[in-house]
Amino acid sequence: MDVLSDAIATMRTGRPHSSRRDKHAPWGMRFESSDGAGFHVVLQGSAWLLPAEGNPVALGPGDVAFLAHGRGHALASGVDVPLEEVRLGPDGRWPEPPPRPGPLTDTSTVLLCGAYQLDRARAHPLLSELPEVVHLPARVGAHRSLRAAVELLGMELEEPQPGSDTIVTSLLDTLLLYILRAWWQRERHGSGHPTGWSAALADPAVAAALRAIHGDPTHPWTVEELGARGGLSRAAFARRFTALVGEPPLTYLTWWRMTTAGRLLRTDDIPLRQVAQRTGYTSEFAFAKAFKREYGVAPGQYRRRAS
Incomplete structure (x- = not known):
């Protein structure tokens, strides 16, 4: 199983949304904090990303900026221009863009912006360790799959066709995975000394164990079994896994x-007995006890709250 895809699927809720914006300087947009994550792509021109903390980030044509933690930020033609508040709908939907003030010129800025809704109650550590801003500058030959997804998404938003709603949703999910993949690949190969989850996914023994856990969480895994997946002794594997x-x-x-159980209770109307079985518990009582210890409420109560 793909650990990155699993982490995203567990946290994602609702539908992602996106919008294309054509801007003529001076312009500025302020985005309030949210439970979700968002991205900005400069298709033409330039912009300044003003994060809640840290220095402004200059964005050029083809640059991608991803904000994983939902903190307020701004996007503007300059670092000192007035900012207009942009409020997303309750479902994360973008407001309709204002009418284009005129034809695009060489000095116009064209933006592709998107938002994802996330359940941060069970944030996967793989996403939690991301920096405030993931900036992926455009470079010739770099991140070709990401560039292709951006181009397709921009085309669908510029000229909607029959089926565009479904295509755009699928492309947004694809784009998110490409952004994260590009980031971790850069971290893995950039400094030569990856850390955290970048190092965990790059380590053959730890990555093999993670794939085993995600591929079959119902199996009664032991540390020895998981270590054997990567050819390590029990003690050596336990030290390496814990460190990374x-x-x-x-x-x-x-x-x-427990994270998988929470998702099943939120999204699937299946009996608790089946939820227990799908998460490695042969007894519904043992599952309920473990679930309440983790979440603070019984599984049935959690399901009613989430509905």
């Missing part, structure tokens, strides 16, 4: 089982 992932193997296994 931040917690022992079986602690992560339990966390992932």
